[in-house]
Amino acid sequence: MSSADEASERPGDGSPEQLALIRETVRKAAKPRAKPRTWRGAALAGERPVARVVVNKGVLHLDQYFDYAVPEELDEDAQPGVRVRVRFGAGSHQVREGRREGGRLIDGFIVERRADSDYSGPLAALAGVVSPEPVLSPGLLGLARAVADRYAGSLADVLQLAVPPRSARAESRPSPPPLPSPAAPEPGTWTRYEQGPAFLNALAGGGVPRAVWTALPGPQWAGELAVAVAATLASGRGALVVLPDGRAVARVDAALTELLGAGRHAVLTAEAGPEKRYGQWLSVRRGSVRAVVGTRAAMFAPVRDLGLVAIWDDGDSSHSEQHAPLPHAREVLLLRAAHEHCGFLLGGVSCTVEAAQLVETGWARPLAADRGQVRRAAPLIRTVGDGDLARDEAARAARLPTLAWQTVREGLRSGPVLVQVPRRGYVPKLACERCRAPARCGHCAGPLEAPREQDLRCGWCGRDAAGWHCAECGGARLRARIVGARRTAEELGRAFPAVPVRTSGRDHVLDSVPGRPALVVSTPGAEPVAEGGYAAALLLDGWAMLGRPDLRAGEEALRRWTGAAALVRSQTEGGTVVVVAEPTLRPVQALVRWDPAGHARRELAERAELGFPPVSRMASVTGRAEAVADFLAGVSLPGDAEVLGPVPLPPPPPGRPRRPGDPPQAPRGGRGPGEQWERALLRVPPGSGAALAAALKSAQAARLARGGEPVRIRVDPPDIG
Known part of the structure; x- marks a missing residue:
């Protein structure tokens, strides 16, 4: 007898419907079960x-x-x-x-x-x-x-x-609960900018404003960034700020802590160490912290409900990632602003051409102070040109003009004096002997070279440039000079023996110096902050930066100069800056007027006429000569693409660390005798950048799948000189 039959004979065991349900259950239980899905015997x-x-x-x-x-x-x-x-x-x-x-x-x-x-x-x-x-x-x-x-x-x-990378110890620690949103902050020094309070109100109200901010010189920029972050947090959203180096991160970190207190933001830098950095990153991902400040590694930080992405000094080379696929922090944040529909702030005391393009296209609004505020905040700028140097006996003897000596002497009476000297590598290849304008190709505006005393040729497209004449003054003679930075510090030390001389550069970068009289000799970008500001500054050998064979030479020189001059006291406080460069050149005039945004707009207009980035999109292909030729023959470029070159590429100097633009390493045993590296530039007009990147990626993938030798591809190379 089945179990169902036994149940039906029991008195009071239930209704007929209940009995039928029991029979169906027993029937299904007796049916053989389907074999579970397995993989090699495992379920x-x-x-x-x-x-x-x-x-x-x-x-x-x-x-x-x-x-x-x-x-x-x-x-x-x-x-x-x-x-x-x-x-x-x-x-x-x-x-x-x-x-x-x-x-x-x-x-x-x-x-x-x-x-x-x-x-x-x-x-x-x-x-x-x-x-x-x-x-x-x-x-x-x-x-x-x-x-x-x-x-x-x-x-x-x-x-x-x-x-x-994962840290198990950091992962095992629980993250604290998120703190409530702070109150909207007061605008503070943002009132110096005409649209500053409106920008903060938009952030605090949940809006998505997009602005290019030309900050006034002085130390207030770190606190102003902190106020923008606080306004975003007040709306219940998160904020992300990317800065060029650890010194800038420390300044914004201190400003945020002072404004909001501890525990409201995370700091993401490589100097923190793997465990601490991963712990901070986890606190952001879990939502415990909604604000992040860091270097370029923080551009991907998983901030929840992102309301603002901000980048400071986007022209700094530190924002360009050195690992594949070599993205730039500015472009990543622009993608985040579009994908996550959040506010965007690009700030700096200078202005890049890319920033000017964002304003020109209407994607972002300018955020700047009026001329009265600029004059009150900026130091006095004085220039020394080639004509002055030729007539100056002191300049011919010691390479420092009399005006510079006088400025140093006056400045040392009230505080430290900054001396900026171009670092190694800022050496022009060829320039006009008369007006110092860089020698450029008449076809593509690339830099002219004269390798091994051969005829002139373009470093970009490889064309000969016989019969060159300067487009600025008509001169036909060229020059090239090399200047060392160490001699400048020695000369200043001998000239002012009672004054301490401190140096800041690649080997040892100073964060700050006391407000006492001293000479601080620094390479560009390594200038320490002085307590109370520098009394004066010397910007030496300006021709060396302006004469770099690169499309960004003028823009980069102005960025370096404004970065150093912004550390000097205002003109009303007696701050003076002397720049040793030809006064008639556009970047020098922009510094004198303190008008970096105007300089960027004019540079953008010229780039548009020449068809160069950021108006166009460009990529570089680097490798052995045979590999580059084979790659170019096999890639299916867009119909509107233009190939410049290829041209020979010299190897990096022995002992110098490898950089993203250097030729790729040889697959086996390094470079063989007689092997030639080359580089080609690929240019497309606006709207074809995605097609160019897809074509390059497809060709490289096919080459790797066949076991061919790879080439190095870089989209939007920052230095195409």
Whole structure:
């Protein structure tokens, strides 16, 4: 007798409907169960047994997602966004089929859990879950993909920049609960700018204002950035500020702590160390902290409800990432502002051409002070030109004009004096002997060179330039000079023996100096902050920066000068700056008027006439001569693309650290005798940048898949000289 029959004979056991339900239950229990899905004998997850993974393999021909089976024991932890370990064999096809039990264990991220795979064969299984912490959000994944596409790179390379290495100890510590939103701050020194209070009100009210901010000289900029962050936090949203170096981060960090107190923002810099940095990063991802201040590594910080992204001094080379795919922090933040619909603030005491283009196109609004405020905040600028140097006996003897000596002597009576000397590498290749204008190609405006006493040729397109004449003054003679920085410090020390001389440069950078009389000799970008401001400053050898064979020479020289002059006291406090450069040159005049935005607008207009970035989009292709020629022959460029070159590229000087623009390393044993490196520049008009990046990425991927020698591709190279 069945169990159902026994139950039906028991008195008071229930209604006929209950008995029927019992019989059906017994019948289903007696039916053989379907065999559970397995992989090599192991049970798989019951729901969504397929994990789509991006593996940490940053090569272009493997820039895709791979499907893996999810074992039942990993079902709970293997969620989208977590780090996993997978076996990656000799080829992606074998990995997807799961027919290799070997293969190297590598890291990856789960981007999606799926019910099935688009591949019909068996799948390899996840080897393990590194941590159940979901570190890759859909928003961060989308941003990383957009950056990879823009720079012709791989998603895995971008994710290595975006997600810091794991620290188990930092991950095990719980994050504190988020603090309530602060009250909207007072505008403070933002009232010096006509639209400053309105910008803050828009942020505090939940708006998404976009501005290019030409900051007034002086130390107030750090506090003004802190006020903008506080206004954003008052709206219940997050804020992200990216700065060029640790010294600038420390200033904004101190300003935010003073304004809001501790615990409201995180600091993300490489100097913090892996564990501390990852702990801070986790506090941001978990929502405990909604404001981030850091260097370029912070541009991918996973701030929740992002309301503002800000970058300071976007022309600084430190904002350009040195690891593939070499993105620039400014462009990443522009992508974030568009993708996450948040406010944008680009600030600096100077102004880049890219910033001027944002204003010119109407994408951002200018945020600047009126001329009265500028005159009250800026120091007095005085110039010494070539004519003055020729008539100055002291200048001919010691390379320092009489006006500079007098300015130093006067300044030392009330405080420290800054002396900026161009660092090594700021050496013009060729310039007009009469007017010092850089010698440029008549076809593409590239810099002219005379290698090994040969005829003149262009360093960009390789064309000969016989019969060159200066476009500025008509001169036909060229010059090149080299100046050392160390001699300047020695001469100043002998001239002022009772005054201490301090140096700040690549080997040792000073953060600050006391307000006592002293001579501070610094290379550009390494100037320390003086207590109370410098009494005076000398900007020496301006021709060396202006004569650099680069499209950005004038813009970069003005940025360096304004950065140093902004540390000097205002004219009303007796601050004076002497720049040794030809007074008639445009960057010098912009410094005298303290009008960096006007200089950037004029530079932008000239770039538009010549068809150079940022009006156009450009990429460089570097490698062995044979590899570059083969790559250019195989790439399917857009129809409106123009190829400049290729031209020979000299190797970097022995002993110098490698830089992003250097030729790639040789695959085996370095450069062989007689091997020639070359570089080609590819230029497209506006609107074709995405097509150019896609074509370069596709050609490089095909080349790698065939086992060919790679070339180095850089989209939007910062230095095309």
